[in-house]
Each structure stands twice: as C-alpha cells, then as structure tokens.
Amino acid sequence: MVDRGLLYQEWKQHFWIILVVFAAVMLSEPLSILNDYFQYQSCLADQKKFPDLECDFYRDYGMSGVMRMFWVGGIALALSQIGFERSRGTLEFTLGLPYKRGLIFNTKYFFGTSILLTAQLLSYFLSYALIVVLKAEVIHFHAYFIGSAIFCFMVYSLVMAAGAMTGNPLAQLIVAFSASILPYLLIGLPVANVQIILQFFGNDASFLLLESNMMNYITPIAYLDSFGVKEGNMLITLIPLVMGILFYIIGSFCFVNQPIERNGHFFLWKQLERPIQILVILFGILGFGMAASSSILSYIFGMIIGSAVGFLISYFLIFKKIKQL
Template identity: 50%
Template sequence: MVDRGLWFKEWKQNQVVLLVIFAFLMLINPLSIMSDYFSYQGCLKDNMLESCTYSINYSSGGLMQINWAAGIVLAISQIGIERSKGTLDFTLSLPYKKSQIFNAKFFMGAAVLTVSQLLGYLFSELLILLLKPDSVLFFHHYVVGMMIITFMTYALVMAAGALTGNVFAQLLTAFTVAILPFLIITLPAINIEIVFGQSILSRIDQALTFEVFGYLIPIVYVGTDWVIDSKYILLIPAAMSMIFYLIGYFSFSKHPSERNGSFFLWKSFDRPVQIIVIAFGILGFGYFGYSAGQSIVGYIIGMMIGAVVGFLISYFSIYKKTKHL
C-alpha cells in the first residue's frame, strides 16, 4: 500500500504538470468534435446544403493522435527531471520503500491519464448526441485504444526512467525499446540478404504477417492503422503496458540510485549495451553504404564508419556522466 503522505507529496511536487496534462487530455477530443462542427457550419454558409456533410471519422486519428505524447511528458517529469534536479534523492531519503515511491508515482500518473481521457470520452459522447453528426466511425474503438496506447507509452518511459540516470538516457532508452523488434529482426535480415543474396525478409513475412509482427513494435501505434484492423490488436499494447510496469517496478526497487547522471543506474548494463549499439551501428551503416553504391566495397566502408560512430555515441552517452540541472 502507498502512504497517503507520499501520495500528497507526489501531487504537490508535480501539481502543475498533472493539471495541465489532465486538462489537455480531457478537452482535446471534445474540442476536435467542435472543430469539425464549426467547419460544417462554415460549409453550410458558403455552399449548397447538398455538398456539406458533418461526419466524424476516427480512422484518420485527428487531434487525439498525439495523446501518447502526454504520457511521455508526464513520465519525464516524474522521474527524469526529478532525478536530474536532484529532488528524487530527497524523495528516496524519506522513510518509504523504493517500491512504494515508484507505485505512488506510477499510479498517480496512470490515474491522471485514464480519468482525464474517460471524462473526455463522456463529454464527446454528449456532444455527439447533441450535435447529431451524419455518421460517426470508430469512435468507441479509437477512444479506448488511445487510452491503452497512452498508458503503454507512459509505462514504457517510466520503465526507461527507472533504468537510467538522466533525461536524455530515459528518452533514448524508451525510443530504442519502441523500435527494438525492428532492430533485432529486420536489420540483421537485411544484412544477411546483402552478404548471402538470400531473400530472408520475404521468409520472415511469410512466417510472421505484418498484422502480427508489426504490432509488436510499440512505435507503430503512433499511426492509426490499428483502428481499422481487429479490435483484439489492443490486447498487445495492453500486455506490453503490464510488462513495462513490472520492468519499471523491479528496476526502481532493486537498482542503485547513487549513479544519478549516469546513463544506466546498474553499471553492469554499460558494456553489453555499448556492444549492442556498436553492432547496430555496423549493420545500419553497412546497409546504407551498400545502398549508396550497390557494392560490397561500399558495404564494408559503411560497416567501418558504423563501428566508429557506434563506439563514439555509446562511449560519450554511456560513460560520460551528466551534471544535475
């Protein structure tokens, strides 16, 4: 259980951010509906009635498509910025377990993200009843989906913050995880095709259709293709949200906190991650080198450049400690 004093402390410390995000998420969908309605009214004034229709179609996303960004901002504010400022050190010095502190942050943030979008959904439903648009497509599916996706994004960035010691590391780690399935599967497959001339990617596509593999990549949910596909796809980001929460909970509870400013709080991550970054640099620049000249020479030169770039990026980001703000 989380102590009420800890809840109050987290609320007061992030009150402005929490209120701004709450208001943004609650109002963005009703305002989008009103914007479409005013556009329709403008059409009625300027054109014949037959050429104007008032329809709401969520398959194209609209303003709500950026809801996930609120999860990123909130997670950075709760962990990354607090850690960089040193205020998280004060929180950790209070007579609470680290698991309690993480849960207080996480569930307060999750409550703000969920309740605000739920209220926005109810207001939007009321507006739709009052304004009576000609058609409303994918409304319930999209709103529920954005709630899940926003929560997944928040859980991912919170987990990244629990693993890392500064804001830059938190964002870079979250972004890397968001595209990790592509890096692990597609990038090596492309390089195998270059070296051996075998169509590996086509075999992967046969084994795993895009509808399955594509939605295992968190960044895919920034788009809106999932809206017109099966509603059961939303089970994937829901499951990923729980995994990210557990990773964040375990990391925040078990990893040391004295390495503030370091890329990773757990020093054992430094060398393996550096090797992985160099490997991805070699594979990525090797592919671009081959694409530029369609030759093995260009491929080898690209791999050499990638090794150097990967080493420099990993060295200066992982082994150089940042100062408090």
C-alpha cells in the same frame, strides 16, 4: 498498495505539469471535433456559392493516424515523476523518507495512471456529447478511445520503466524510444542485412521475408498509428495492455533493486553500459550498411561509417555524465 502521504507529495511536487497534462489530454479530442465542425460550417457557407461542393461532418477514428495527445501526456508525466525528479535531487529526498522503494514506485505509478485515465475518460464523455449535439457521423469512436487509453498506459509504463533504469531525463527518453522500436532493431534489421548479402551473391532471399504486420504486434511504437483500431480487431489492442504490465514489472524491479545515486550517468546499473554500447555499434553497422546497399563496396563502406557513428554516439551518450540541475 499506495500511501496517502506520498500521493499528496506527488500532487504538490507535480501540480503544474499535472494541470497542463490533464487539460491537454482532456481537451485535445473535443477541440479537434469542434475544429472539424467549424470547417464543416465554413464548407456549408461556401456551398451556397459553389453548389457542387460536397460537405461532410465525418470522422473515421480507425484512420485518424496518431493517438492524439494522450501518449504525449504519458511521456511528460513519467519524465517529471522520475527523470526530472532525479535530476533535481527531489527523488533522493523521497527515497530518504521512511517508505519502502516499492511503495514509492507504486504510489507514483498509481498516481500517474489515475491522472491520465481520468483525463481520458472525461475526454471521452465530452467528445461523445459533442458528437451527439453536433450530429457528427463517426466510425470506430468507442474502439478508438479504448485503444488510446491502453496505448497511453503502455507508453506511460514504458517511460516509467526507462526512468527507473537511467540516471537523467535524456537517457530516460532515449531508452524509452529505443525499447519502442526494439523488435525492428533486433529482428528486422539483421534479417534485412542477410537479405542484402544473399542478393549480392545472386541467392534467393524470399524465404527470409517477414510479414511486417506480424512485426507490428510486438513493436510498441506500431500502435501509435491506431494499429488494431483500424484493423477492426480490438483484441489486438490487448497486446499493448500486456506490454504495459510487463513494463510496470520491469520498472518496479529496477526501481527497487538498482542504485539510486544522482550521478548523471546514463544507466544506474553500470554493468549495462558496455553491452548497450556494443548493441548500438552493431545497430549502426547494420543500419548504415542497409542504407548504402546499392553495391557491395558501398555496403561495406556504409558499415564502416556506421561503426564509427555508433561508437561516437554510444560513447558520448552512455559514458559521459550529464550535469545535474
């Protein structure tokens, strides 16, 4: 459920960022197609001088790498709607209005997703029109746009949830990025260290090998590389849709139930600070140990360095207040 008055307020407060994000998301792919077309025309001109030169106007969206500007727009919009609003104090004003917190969050969320999905839909139609008019050969075009829309929805939900948990824009970005690689940190990193330790003592560690493709299914950042689209299986792209819904539920719960003070702390709920610091130190120990695993002595030395780095990073990021705008 959303409120028209809150929708209008969102529009007025974020007009310029909406304009920039909408234009970037809508035009990124059509401009990329036009750029490829001009390169193709240039190649045809050179072909007159070099007959052996091959020129193709061809785009394989399954191998196109990243999901273009769509996900960047989702990050920018979510940062503006919560992180920078909280830092400026405008979120406190909105929360002081006679609306329930759940209604405010849902309105923000509906507004953001509507802007992003509308821009992507227009981008799809413009891109398809250019492909038809310019007669380009494409593969996985429709699957790519569906996967991109779902991925952008997941990224936007993730950054919104991170904003509902944190007290400043930097913390919002760090938490969102950490959550996007969390399966690798919680599963992949400890398993890799166990493998290293077993190998030091001459034991077979092959039974601990994880299928990297299986890890990709539950790691949000893996879908940045068109994962699922280039696999030729669109059912895989439904997984980030489920994760996006889960992030929305987490964000809504945190927005409604956690403190709202504009105090510059990393986490709004201070009880999270110590457990997260311990995790950061552990990740530092395991990560530096794995990076310096040429011998058991260098492995131990790397773990010591990692513990110090993890402590310093966690201390200055989590326990130091950030000056508000």
